[in-house]
Amino acid sequence: MSAAIQILSGLGGKGPAAIVVEAQGKRLLLDAGGALHPGEPITWASGLDVDAVLISHDHVDHIGGVAELPAQIPLYCTPLVAEALPPQRAWQPLPYRGRINVEGIAVTTGQAGHSLGGVWLHLDVEGGIFYSGDSCFESRLFPFDTPPPAHTALLDASYGRYDQPQAQCIHAIGKALDHPLVLPVPETGRALEMALWLAEEADQRHLPWAIDPIIRDNLAALLALPNDLRRKGLDEAIRAVLKRPNAVHPALWLISDRGDNPADWPHHRLLHTGYLTPQRRQQLAAGEVLWQRWNVHLRASHLVALANQLQAAQVAPLFTSLHADAEVAWRDLLGERFITQPSLNAPSATRPLSSLLLTH
Template identity: 45%
Template sequence: MSQLQILSGLGDKAPAAMLLDTPDARLLIEMGGPLEPGLPRGWDLPADRPVDAVVISHDHVDHMGAVDLLPAGMPVYATEPVVASLPQRLDRRCLPLQGQIDLAGVTLRCGQAGHSLGGVWLHFEIGGGVLYSGDFSLESTLFRFDPPPSAALALLDASYGVYDRAQDECRKALERCLSMPTLLPVPASGRALEMALWLDDLGISWAMDQRCAEQLDRLLTLPDGCFQPGARSRLARLAVSTDLASAQVVLVGSPEGIGPVIEPLIARGDRQLIYTGYLPPKARGDVQSGRAQWLRWNVHPRASDLCSLAEAVNAGQVVPLFTSLEDDTAWRRMLGPRFYRPRDAVIALD
């Protein structure tokens, strides 16, 4: 008998962590840390018996920020771009960006999730198939999304809840605000490079910090098949400036606006500050105080995207992750009989 226990991420925008027990192994899926220093992680490694290996979908802090808890030599599976950011004391093993491996007697398929550099969905061949989407997007103009195989159970990123505004509308709203000098805190391995391509197309002067520039170098080592058509050649043509003082728009890769690079830029007061993603408490305080504004740039699925993916994989049960489920009326209306909220966060798989 195999089972999946959701340690964190069910019913709230919380760090991702799930425990998959099979007859042959115990696998920890994700090692999510808090989205802002000082916040609680909210979950612990199992105490009854150790895990045999860890699988990580992508390199954002709420999915791998707790890897320092792992003992030396622990096998950790991630794609090559993500492996590069893991501590060297771990037994780092590569997942394919597109393909499959045998992991502890289970076939694990991976495909690109359209969300970030090296980010993948994970499909475990257990029962009728278990799909964990990680964070995903069907709207990225940079990162490719590979269609997953059928899955009886789909655990899907629902970070935006029932929100359903198209990315084109989001871009237009942000563009209207860029006539004055602007500071955009962005995940370096996520929307930073997609925004850079967009700003370049608009003819707006932009610069990025060294962290974002390093991600561009990593992206350019990947084959064309990792990107949307034509995106890699567009990246190669980018003329990158790291002069943050003179550009109209500055992209800073500190996680969601937290860190030593961004605070001096904010304190100068000569740029408007616009957040475009999840707001941890510090960033939320900036917006509430009028120090910043917030305009979403879609990097997670809209409600219609989530429903489309559930339909495409013919899921019998869909568990929305990283979102509130206190009032599940809207979810039941959207997903119908597919909607599933597991009791005690434990799911029997076969």
């Protein structure tokens, strides 16, 4: 007997995450992603029949489609992620790091290094099925936990074959800080680690700065979690940021991304650090905004390292283009493990799965 995996959305390009795993007579939906761009339909949920839903984290392309699902389907997520669910949506808690039984299937979770409350998911069926959600090894704030081995790995490849280290990204952003800037960021993701870094930079450069209240609230929520759910040695820096008032006229402003446009900030330049919508790509091409990536996803060498660590026999790079040239490159990186089809099986395997290992 084998487990059947159907990647409903998220394979072959950046898009909503939605994957069904059928095993032991049950069907589990991993993530329920919403549209990345306003007005785009959510097509993967049509006619869907599943026994439970597991959500990795609260970014729209992983949780924004929950409203499309029948309310009676049991939904599992961490308590912080639950705050982003539609009002009154019932949910059951996933551990931030641990093991839980969902519809008779053992599910292990661990810190994914990407966002507040976010986890990766490992299903203990047929040699192990690992789903990273969005993950990163390089966060200064969020740890990444080493998962158990898995025959099948469904991995965050949002950056494609990009492989620039985080230190180079931060250096490049630092060179732009001498001009008035607004940095729109996901409020539960890179916002928190960027807030700590920006506070240090503002002090060194004697620049007034400010962060959105929701980012402060999320930093406080992180500080309230057990201390092993954040990198060591940062608690005092977090407390210092929380105590510090916003400047009246900030030169540097870290804000929750609400679709801001240049016209909204006539005295600042917008500097984006993540995914660009088509409109923002046009603004960048016209010189109206700035862009420099701050790594929050697995870069190529880290994806390969994770696949190796998992001892995966088949690997699906998700949320990235798989056109002909990209396929050749991914095959060079992953060899025969590389898979491109949306439907696959995780064949029966007898090797034992280790317990959760050390934090990366």
